[in-house]
Amino acid sequence: MRKAPTILHLDMDAFYASAEQASKPSLRGKAVVVGGLGPRGVVATASYEARVFGVHSAMPMAQARRLAPNAAYLVPRFGFYKAISEQVMGLLRELSPLVEPLSLDEAFVDLEAGGAAWDDASARLVGARLRGDIRAVTGLTGSVGLAASKMLAKIASEQAKPDGLVVIEPGTERALLGPLSVRTLPGVGPATGDHLRRAGIHTVDEIVEAGEDELVRLLGKAHGHGLYAMALARDERAVVAEREAKSVSVEDTYDVDIHDRVRVGLEVQRLADRCVRRLRGAGLSGRTIVLKVRRYDFSTLTRSETLRGPTDDPAVVREAALRLLEGVDSTGGVRLLGVGVTGLADFTQEDLFAQAAGAAEAAGEGVDHAVEQAADDVPTEERDVLVERRWVAGHDVRHAEYGHGWVQGSGLGRVTVRFETPDSEPGRVRTFLVDDPALESADPLPLVEVTGARPHHP
16 A cells, blocks of 8 residues: 655745845845855855846855845844744644654654645645645745655655645656656765766666666665665655754765865865854754864764854854864875764854854954954954944844834945835835944844734644
8 A cells, every 4th residue: 555645845935035025025026145244154045036146055155246246135033034933833733743843944744643634635735724824824935745755745845846835646756756866865965976977877767777786886785775765766764753953063075085184174164164054054053063084094083172152153163173173183184074063052143253252262362353353254344333333234123213124234334224014015225323322223023913813724
């Protein structure tokens, strides 16, 4: 008997950017890019309007600005995104006790475990209702995939984007997977994908044609067996209820050992940035930075440094990881590098300079130098302003006369604010001195006003 498509995968559409557009009427329908705005910043999320220009997540912000110079560039508001995520996860937990969040905007749900669905028709109905409830509660859209396994449900939600619902019906899985790229399968990242490509394997069908023995020869026993099973649409991974994360980490194994010390340092910085993106995606920060190095002789070293307080600042994590690297002998070559963060805490918006100061103090540097280093990540014309009062692009403010608004930009002793709310018309722009006593930071406004209980689904 074939399994029913009762594994649901939800992926919120361009989540951070969509939340900003919903919050700011003047940005609706326009290109919006959310991420670090310093010279070393990266894109966290780009709206669909920005993706038309080639902007995508994990892209260097400088490259994004070249591709879409007229887009709105905003600093993330993680507390705001986490509040919306909690609303969405609450809707999922009404469907089943088995909800496995992957990040703030993505989760698996086992509908059968909650008695919410048991066949194709009931699963499709639950998916449609969920999308409606998400829109009613948050004002945002999510894409839903339904299938008999986690792998297929995720593929379905990708096909449903944006704002859609796709059900992979039992018996159609092999035909669906066959022509897809090998990168579609879980566990096939850039390195494994390149390895398969060099062996002439580009699609899932070609994995099946190559056979299990060839995959084991190419990738090793565990990875080869697992990948072959997934190519045959076999995925027995269960939806695991939420567990408290103890650490967030990323690592890369290199096909050829790295001997160049400069290259090792660049790889560590790249891994630190990836780790922070994953940390922020989970709405977390952490106190302890961990570096993992596996050398040419397979000996593995780990080094760690604990900061004064939790951080999710990529510059702080990069610098700590590089300090740890200084104490590691990489003579002979490095075959694996990893960067992780432990001592996790819920994300809190911390002072940029306080974080940098804590990291610098751990290295025996003075606070003044830490402030200078933190200011290096800010455009020159904004540095003096930030030292006086920090007006961060995209963040909320309130003016005694004009009400609620958000910062469009600041520099040369002035801050520009657009005054609007989620339920208003696009607002007017006004400019103030950065030390205007009538202007103050504010909390984000809810995207949807609560006017009553949402409809109950029997």
